[in-house]
Amino acid sequence: MKTARVVALILLLSPGLRAQPAGTGEGGFPAEMRKLGDVVPLNVSPEMPYVIGSVQKGERKTYRLPIQNSALRHTATLQPVTGDVDLKVWLTDALDKAPDAQSQEGPLMTDRVSLTPKALAGRTALTLDVVGRTAGQYLLWVTTTGFHLTSPSRVAGGALRLKVLELFGDADVLLAHVEVTNQSGAWYELSLKPQGEALKKSSPPLRSMLGPQQTVTLSWLPFVADSSLKVSVDRTSKTALIYVACDMTARLVNGGSGLPNSLPKDLNLLVPQLQPLAAVGELFAKGAALQGAARLVAIAKTDPKTFTALHKFLQKSGIGLSQSVLSGKILSGLGPIAAVIQGLSTLKAPEKESLTVAAQPYSQ
Numbered sequence: 001m002k003t004a005r006v007v008a009l010i011l012l013l014s015p016g017l018r019a020q021p022a023g024t025g026e027g028g029f030p031a032e033m034r035k036l037g038d039v040v041p042l043n044v045s046p047e048m049p050y051v052i053g054s055v056q057k058g059e060r061k062t063y064r065l066p067i068q069n070s071a072l073r074h075t076a077t078l079q080p081v082t083g084d085v086d087l088k089v090w091l092t093d094a095l096d097k098a099p100d101a102q103s104q105e106g107p108l109m110t111d112r113v114s115l116t117p118k119a120l121a122g123r124t125a126l127t128l129d130v131v132g133r134t135a136g137q138y139l140l141w142v143t144t145t146g147f148h149l150t151s152p153s154r155v156a157g158g159a160l161r162l163k164v165l166e167l168f169g170d171a172d173v174l175l176a177h178v179e180v181t182n183q184s185g186a187w188y189e190l191s192l193k194p195q196g197e198a199l200k201k202s203s204p205p206l207r208s209m210l211g212p213q214q215t216v217t218l219s220w221l222p223f224v225a226d227s228s229l230k231v232s233v234d235r236t237s238k239t240a241l242i243y244v245a246c247d248m249t250a251r252l253v254n255g256g257s258g259l260p261n262s263l264p265k266d267l268n269l270l271v272p273q274l275q276p277l278a279a280v281g282e283l284f285a286k287g288a289a290l291q292g293a294a295r296l297v298a299i300a301k302t303d304p305k306t307f308t309a310l311h312k313f314l315q316k317s318g319i320g321l322s323q324s325v326l327s328g329k330i331l332s333g334l335g336p337i338a339a340v341i342q343g344l345s346t347l348k349a350p351e352k353e354s355l356t357v358a359a360q361p362y363s364q
Contacts, residue, residue, distance in 0.1 A: 050141035055085060055132035062095070063128045065142055070120040071362050072144040075168040076128055078103070078111040083136020087111040088129040091120070095127065107134070114168035116148070117362055145169035147225050149176055151357040159184035159349040160233050164357055167220075173198060174223045178357055180231055181215040184349030187243040187259075188233035190216070196227025204229075209243060209268070211261030228358040236351050241281030242274045246313055248284050249296060253329040259317050267316055273309035300330045 049065050067074070078087040084107040088099040100119075103111035115126075130140060154161040163179040182188055190210040194200050204218050210233060221229065234240060247258040276299055283292035300307050311323045321329070 050139065052137075052139055053130065054135075054137045055083075055130060056135050057132050060129050060131045063130070063140065065126045065128070067120060067123055067125055069144070070123060071117050072146050073114060073116055073148065073166075073169060073174075073362075074120060074126065074142060074144055075112060075114040075170070076126065076140070076142050077168070078130060079139045080108050080110075081137045081139065083107065083138075084133040085111070085136045085138050086131045086133060087113060087140075088131065089113045089115070090127040090129075091115075091123045091125075093125075093127060095129070099129070112168050114166070116166075143170035145171065145174050147174065147223075147359045147361045149174065149223060149357055150360045152355055154183070155353060155355070157350075158353050159186065159188070160231070160353045160355055162231060162355050162357065172224060174359070176221050176223060176357075178218040178221060178229065178231070179215055180210065180218065182210045182212060182233065182261075185212040186235050186349040187211060187240055187247060188235050189237045189240040191232045191234070192218070193230040193232070194227070195229070196224050198222040198224050199227050199229060207239075208265075209239070209263070211259065211263065214261040223357075223359045225359050225361070228356055230354055230356045232352070232354040234352045235285070235349065238275070238278045239268075239271055241278040241285060242271055244281035244284055245277035245292075245296070246274070246310065246317070248281070248292065249310065249330070250314060250317065250319055252293070252296075253314075253321060253326060254319055264316055267313060270309050270313050270316075274306060274313065276303060276306045277310065297330060300327050 051063055053061055055061055076087060076089055078085060086102065086104045088102040090097075091100045101113040101115065103113050105111050126142065128140065128142075130138060149164050149166055151162050151164055153163065159182055161181040161183055163181070165177040165179070167175045167177065169175060180190065188210045190208050192204050192206050194202075194204065199221060202220070202222055204221065208216070210216065218229075223229075235244070243259070251258050277296075280292050280295045280299070283295060299310075307327070308323065311321075311326055314321065314326065
């Protein structure tokens with residue numbers, strides 16, 4: 001498919017190479033095929049239907065493609081080479097009605113419309129309009145994808161929720177966004193396990209933190225027919241326990257308010273300097289509030305290196321206390337224990353959880 005696309009672009013950009021048989025019209029179509037005014041079928045190549053064309057400002061050109069297999073996702077792509085052109089798609093011949101789908105990106109930007117088998121059920125053809133906002137040249141093609149993505153959105157009573165947004169694809173790849181949401185009040189370490197070379201090469205963040213009620217979006221993930229993405233959360237890992245300790249410290253010194261759920265990514269650079277706090281977080285996670293607070297006091301008194309790193313962590317999190325004020329608040333009677341108890345209520349979420357997004361063929 002990529003070869004056909006490149007050849008088509010070369011032909012468009014190099015008029016001297018566009019040798020066409022006598023009697024052919026724009027895009028290489030036989031002149032006798034243009035029986036419906038400016039409505040012509042897309043040129044059907046072995047790999048994908050495509051057309052090369054041009055429009056003037058305000059002009060529209062219409063193309064028709066019979067649907068050979070409505071059980072496949074169909075993606076229409078309009079790539080301007082010059083100018084600003086828009087794409088409109090109808091699933092009927094009633095072009096006097098509003099289009100069933102459209103894409104109106106800016107100059108030189110790619111327009112796409114992707115239709116699932118559900119949208120195509122019972123339809124026999126696609127009608128595609130190219131509309132010139134300005135004069136422009138373009139390449140229009142249609143690809144099909146024989147698989148889709150499946151995933152349980154959540155586990156009953158769980159903290160993890162996934163939402164998969166399929167974007168568009170071709171015969172080999174389907175691009176998608178995956179939203180990952182932590183529905184609990186706990187801090188989790190988020191890990192990803194991609195299966196398939198395309199997913200691995202896209203370099204999603206294999207490990208990161210997911211705060212309470214936080215949603216992160218994994219964008220433009222390329223799935224192939226046999227690929228999958230396992231999404232896991234764990235609040236018992238050493239890194240997660242360090243975040244628990246930092247969150248509880250924030251509650252102790254910040255009037256009961258914990259860490260914000262979205263933090264600077266470079267905070268993880270401080271984690272190696274905060275290793276002693278994992279034991280503090282583990283005590284809090286077990287519900288041992290007084291023991292956890294006592295261990296935190298001991299670190300404030302005897303471990304200046306860890307305490308300095310903790311101070312930097314809280315400052316980067318938006319808690320702007322000086323190091324001396326932070327020390328004073330921690331050492332003054334272990335702080336408001338009620339705030340710690342409140343924080344412990346957020347730790348009733350599941351310790352670990354996993355959901356998998358997998359490519360599955362459409363049922364024929």
